[in-house]
Amino acid sequence: MPRDGSADAPALDPQQLWLGSDQPRKGRKPAYSREAITAAAVALADAEGLEAVTMRKVAAQVGAGVMSLYSYAPDKETLLNLMVDHVTGELPTAYALTGDWRADLKTTARLQRAHMLRHPWLPAALTTRRVPGPNTLAFLERVLTALRPAGLDGAAKLEVFAQLTAFVAGHVAHETAQAALTQSPDRAAAEARYLAVVAADGKHPELAEALATPGRPLTPDATFARFLNRLIDGLDTG
Structure with a gap:
């Protein structure tokens, strides 16, 4: 079973994380989205700090069971990557350049x-x-x-x-x-x-x-x- 910060968790696969589907491939239609789970984790970190972000607390934020979250983020490392990129989306990517x-x-x-x-x-x-x-x-x-x-x-x-x-x-x-x-x-x-x-x-x-x-x-x-x-x-x- 995955654990927050587990040392023996599988290595993060960037292609699977960023280029694959953000929905579990098997089973019934999911009740949550990776976007919603990431947003909940960000809100928790903004309010209480990074140390407060655990899979259990994030699950409580979205009203899900902890085990269901592992389909979207198998460990805290993956969740942190999702959080960082999520908030980076707030930065402008077309701000004016002066040439200097x-x-x-x-x-x-x-x-x-x-x-x-x-x-x-x-x-x-x-x-x-x-x-x-x-x-x-x-x-x-x-x-x-x-x-x-x-x-x-x-x-x-x-x-x-x-x-x-x-x-x-x-x-x-x-x-x-x-x-x-x-x-x-x-x-x-x-x-x-x-x-x-x-x-x-x-x-x-x-x-x-x-x-x-x-x-x-x-x-x-x-x-x-x-x-x-x-x-x-x-x-x-x-």
């Missing part, structure tokens, strides 16, 4: 950030290898088109896309954690006091100098823009 590939990559990153903030579980879901589904491939195609003026070869363009996505995912994960910290002012104040003591102990002169530097705007948008500019403007196309 650096500017267009920054537009791409801003779209990705807004998307991941809507689905805070997504950065964690992207930390392990995912098999790109049709929505992911459509978005990737747009990004590769945006990169055409850069003169990179195909492998390098794929690497840039992976690097950009990893940057946005990591930044959003940090941004989400920082937002949670602001809800706990006592903890934030305690961390600030700790850093002030460390900076004054004479053992960390570089840190002391860095902390003494006049601060830059710390709004989430401004911080993301600074980090993104450093990444994109520093890309080497040689």
Whole structure:
């Protein structure tokens, strides 16, 4: 019997997952669809976090028995792939391109950030290898088109896309954690006091100098823009 995250589950077959039918081949007409089950899993993750997504909870969401779900998603790995591609369908695949590939990559990153903030579980879901589904491939195609003026070869363009996505995912994960910290002012104040003591102990002169530097705007948008500019403007196309 399949289990959530089972180590001995059959290897995921991308062709069967993305190019095959989304309905069980045998038996009577199914009462559910893979789309509905995936949407229920996404809603659960949006509301309670990725750790809350289990086959049992998803089954309860759609009013199905756990065993019936295995016909659509035999394990949690498959379900996560379905979830990632499902929400990726929200990203535009025809946004305007300027011909300035650096500017267009920054537009791409801003779209990705807004998307991941809507689905805070997504950065964690992207930390392990995912098999790109049709929505992911459509978005990737747009990004590769945006990169055409850069003169990179195909492998390098794929690497840039992976690097950009990893940057946005990591930044959003940090941004989400920082937002949670602001809800706990006592903890934030305690961390600030700790850093002030460390900076004054004479053992960390570089840190002391860095902390003494006049601060830059710390709004989430401004911080993301600074980090993104450093990444994109520093890309080497040689």
